Amino acid sequence: MRIIKVLRVVLMVVLAFPMGAFAERTRLKPGNNAYTPAQDVEMGRQAAAEVEQAYPMLNIGQVDDYLDRLGRRLAGYAPGEKFPYQFKCVNDASINAFALPGGFLFVNRGTIEAADNEAELAGVIGHEIGHVALRHGTNQLTKSQKTQGLAQIGSLVLGSIIGNQTLGSLAQLGVGLGANSVLLKYSRDAEREADLIGTQILYDAGYNPEYMAEFFTKLESGDRGSDFFSDHPNPDKRMQKIREEIAKLGRASMGDASDSEEFQRIKQYVQSLPAAPSAEEWARTQQGNVSGQGGQPTGQASGGGGRYTPPPQPSTRYRNFRSGYISLSHPDNWQTSGSDQEFALLPERGAVQVGNNAPALAYGANFAVHISGNRRDLKQATDQLAQSIQKSNPNMRLSRDRGQIQVAGQAALSRVYVNESPLGGREVDWLVTMLRPEGLAYFIFVAPEADFAAYQQTFQGILDSAKFQ
Numbered sequence: 001m002r003i004i005k006v007l008r009v010v011l012m013v014v015l016a017f018p019m020g021a022f023a024e025r026t027r028l029k030p031g032n033n034a035y036t037p038a039q040d041v042e043m044g045r046q047a048a049a050e051v052e053q054a055y056p057m058l059n060i061g062q063v064d065d066y067l068d069r070l071g072r073r074l075a076g077y078a079p080g081e082k083f084p085y086q087f088k089c090v091n092d093a094s095i096n097a098f099a100l101p102g103g104f105l106f107v108n109r110g111t112i113e114a115a116d117n118e119a120e121l122a123g124v125i126g127h128e129i130g131h132v133a134l135r136h137g138t139n140q141l142t143k144s145q146k147t148q149g150l151a152q153i154g155s156l157v158l159g160s161i162i163g164n165q166t167l168g169s170l171a172q173l174g175v176g177l178g179a180n181s182v183l184l185k186y187s188r189d190a191e192r193e194a195d196l197i198g199t200q201i202l203y204d205a206g207y208n209p210e211y212m213a214e215f216f217t218k219l220e221s222g223d224r225g226s227d228f229f230s231d232h233p234n235p236d237k238r239m240q241k242i243r244e245e246i247a248k249l250g251r252a253s254m255g256d257a258s259d260s261e262e263f264q265r266i267k268q269y270v271q272s273l274p275a276a277p278s279a280e281e282w283a284r285t286q287q288g289n290v291s292g293q294g295g296q297p298t299g300q301a302s303g304g305g306g307r308y309t310p311p312p313q314p315s316t317r318y319r320n321f322r323s324g325y326i327s328l329s330h331p332d333n334w335q336t337s338g339s340d341q342e343f344a345l346l347p348e349r350g351a352v353q354v355g356n357n358a359p360a361l362a363y364g365a366n367f368a369v370h371i372s373g374n375r376r377d378l379k380q381a382t383d384q385l386a387q388s389i390q391k392s393n394p395n396m397r398l399s400r401d402r403g404q405i406q407v408a409g410q411a412a413l414s415r416v417y418v419n420e421s422p423l424g425g426r427e428v429d430w431l432v433t434m435l436r437p438e439g440l441a442y443f444i445f446v447a448p449e450a451d452f453a454a455y456q457q458t459f460q461g462i463l464d465s466a467k468f469q
Contacts, residue, residue, distance in 0.1 A: 025248055026196050030080060030135040034142040037081045037102075040135060044102030046339050048086075051106060053337070054359070056277055058089040058109055066266045067107055070118070071125050075103065077204040078133040079197065085132070087125070093276040095219060099128035101137040109276050115215065118263035122202055123212025130197030136190045192241060199245045206257045209249075213242040308423060310451070311347035311363050314458040321345075322469070326367065326408075326441075329465040331458060334364070341438070342368040345462065352422050360422035363447050363455070365462060371439040381440040382413050382433045395420045396429065407434055408466045421448050428452040432463060441468075 035043070058064070064087070071087035083103030092108040099105045105128050107121075115121040131137065186194075195212075202209040217239055314331040321328055324340040334347050343366075350364040370385050390396050402414035412434045421427035430445040430452075443466075445459040 025200055026245055028134060028193050028196060031139040032142055033135055033139050035138040037083070040138050041083060041102030043138070044100035044104040047100045048104035056091040058091040060089070063089045063266060063270060066262060070122065071105060074122055074126050074201050074205055075129050077201045078129050080133045083132055085129070091276045097124050097128050099131045101132065101135065103132050105129070105132070109270055112267055112270050115267070117211065117259035119202065119207045119211035119258040120215035121263065122205070122207055123198060123209070123215050126198030126201040126212065127194045129201060130194030131186065131190065133197055134193055136186050136194070140186060140190070195238060195242055196245050199242050200249065203246070203249045208256050208258055209242065209246050211258055213239045308352065309349060311349045314347065314455065318461070325469055327467050327469060328462055330462055361446050362422050362427070365443055365445045365459065367443050369436065369439045369441045378411060378413055378433065378435050381435060382415070385433065385440055385442060386415070386431065393419055405432070407432060407463055408468050410434055418449065423448055425449065430459060436468070
């Protein structure tokens with residue numbers, strides 16, 4: 001009798017709690033990281049601003065609002081740091097999504113259209129939240145710094161600063177936008193971890209995580225998943241691992257939510273819109289684009305079929321600009337873009353599109369701080385920076401070493417390089433460097449070789465006006 005009573009007590013205790021309460025979910029935590037969560041947020045915010053300039057954003061309130069509500073609800077179940085998550089839609093027909101450090105997530109319109117229900121879309125978003133929660137972007141950057149050295153990491157993008165609209169705002173950190181980005185190119189282990197976190201998030205949010213596995217299976221079986229898997233290396237036994245995690249969580253207490261009327265309404269609305277542009281079509285719509293064969297510019301403006309029109313002459317009226325790190329004056333018909341320590345000064349049509357590559361700087365200037373520079377020897381630090389740039393610009397050659405000059409009341413080095421111009425022919429790149437407590441601060445002034453003399457006075461005026469804050 002006593003044994004029976006004991007068994008009854010045990011049975012009552014077991015029945016009082018759902019099976020999921022006893023399940024041992026896979027415990028994951030962020031890997032080694034040289035950056036703070038606050039730096040993740042700042043880095044992600046800067047990159048997100050660049051994404052919204054470089055990508056065709058849908059910019060329809062009801063779609064972005066829906067993604068933001070769904071995403072924030074899912075992010076509420078994410079482990080670790082409580083990042084300021086935000087979610088926006090990219091007007092791209094491919095099935096893809098990506099997350100920047102600090103919680104800035106972008107979902108392609110094609111992903112909404114391809115999902116059969118809200119749970120499938122939630123699975124993709126949950127996976128991306130997993131990357132943010134586990135801080136995979138800055139973890140990957142930390143690993144790269146250790147194995148390659150920060151100077152080499154900088155070369156991933158610094159080499160493009162001379163000819164890249166993806167401005168130097170993240171160049172010093174090795175951050176570029178796209179599948180080859182240090183912050184976005186994850187290992188299969190990172191993808192597996194993001195799958196597991198995504199599974200747990202869906203489970204805790206009341207969705208059936210099986211839909212996440214089904215959506216990935218659907219992508220694997222068709223051509224439309226090629227964009228997703230090109231950016232998200234497919235882990236071995238992906239579906240099996242997701243289903244093993246579901247079993248750990250406890251099927252008996254698993255939610256069965258799969259869809260919502262709002263999702264179907266948003267999907268139907270998105271499908272009713274004009275077709276999303278392809279990458280090539282989007283490039284052709286950008287002002288000042290230059291088309292070419294095989295990635296080589298021809299000088300034809302791809303937006304309207306006419307020849308590329310150079311920027312208007314720099315205005316003789318100047319406008320004051322303060323970045324918070326440095327102040328200067330620039331022509332009032334030029335624009336600034338970037339952040340405190342990394343920004344560009346661009347005339348209209350100063351950046352051009354070459355084929356499917358990122359927009360390239362043809363006229364204008366970049367300013368940045370190279371944090372890996374030697375902070376005691378100006379010449380050595382400048383040599384290191386130049387080597388980093390030349391790795392991605394193999395045709396860049398030193399034309400003239402002007403030696404030491406004065407900028408903002410301190411010693412600076414002035415060097416002139418020649419390089420290939422995105423407009424065809426050659427360009428002149430004037431590099432000016434200064435040692436600062438934070439690292440090597442530098443300007444790069446760029447113009448086609450035939451026009452550089454006409455811009456020289458403007459460039460010198462910008463340099464003469466510079467003052468560090």
